[in-house]
Amino acid sequence: MRWLLPALGVVIVFVLLGGAIFGLSGRLGAAPEQPVAFPHDVHVKGVGLDCTFCHRTATTGDAAGIPSVEQCMFCHRVVGQGNPEIEKVRQAGQNQSPIDWIKVHRLPDSVHFTHAPHIRAGVACATCHGQVEGMKQARQVRDLRMGDCVSCHRQNNATTDCAACHY
Numbered sequence: 695m696r697w698l699l700p701a702l703g704v705v706i707v708f709v710l711l712g713g714a715i716f717g718l719s720g721r722l723g724a725a726p727e728q729p730v731a732f733p734h735d736v737h738v739k740g741v742g743l744d745c746t747f748c749h750r751t752a753t754t755g756d757a758a759g760i761p762s763v764e765q766c767m768f769c770h771r772v773v774g775q776g777n778p779e780i781e782k783v784r785q786a787g788q789n790q791s792p793i794d795w796i797k798v799h800r801l802p803d804s805v806h807f808t809h810a811p812h813i814r815a816g817v818a819c820a821t822c823h824g825q826v827e828g829m830k831q832a833r834q835v836r837d838l839r840m841g842d843c844v845s846c847h848r849q850n851n852a853t854t855d856c857a858a859c860h861y
């Protein structure tokens with residue numbers, strides 16, 4: 695019985711440390727403050743841009759990709775004069791420096807996730823990323839841990855072979 699309290703302590707430390715190591719602790723609902731307050735709602739609802747207009751490699755590669763400052767400047771050379779957030783983008787463009795966006799959706803390093811086959815299979819971006827067009831600030835809306843992904847794969851008759859997602 696004396697071992698119960700120390701064992702419980704080890705389990706608690708392991709769970710907390712494991713969550714920190716895998717970047718999963720507190721991620722659900724997380725909306726990190728970005729270097730530029732990017733309003734998805736304005737770009738999607740207001741302007742009518744499709745996700746893949748900015749996240750161009752989502753249809754062809756592993757990562758969805760973040761647009762370069764140059765891509766943002768196609769419009770923002772003209773649009774948004776005087777807006778302090780757009781001025782940050784313009785300043786980055788003038789300095790030829792990238793914007794250091796903070797990753798919102800994280801998976802453990804042992805997971806190999808590829809956007810392209812999901813898009814080809816007709817999985818809408820909102821399935822995992824939520825209704826981004828209604829968000830002032832992007833946040834993680836799904837758990838995105840193994841149980842969540844396996845459940846989705848089973849519901850959609852997709853492979854549950856370990857090698858499909860793990861190195």
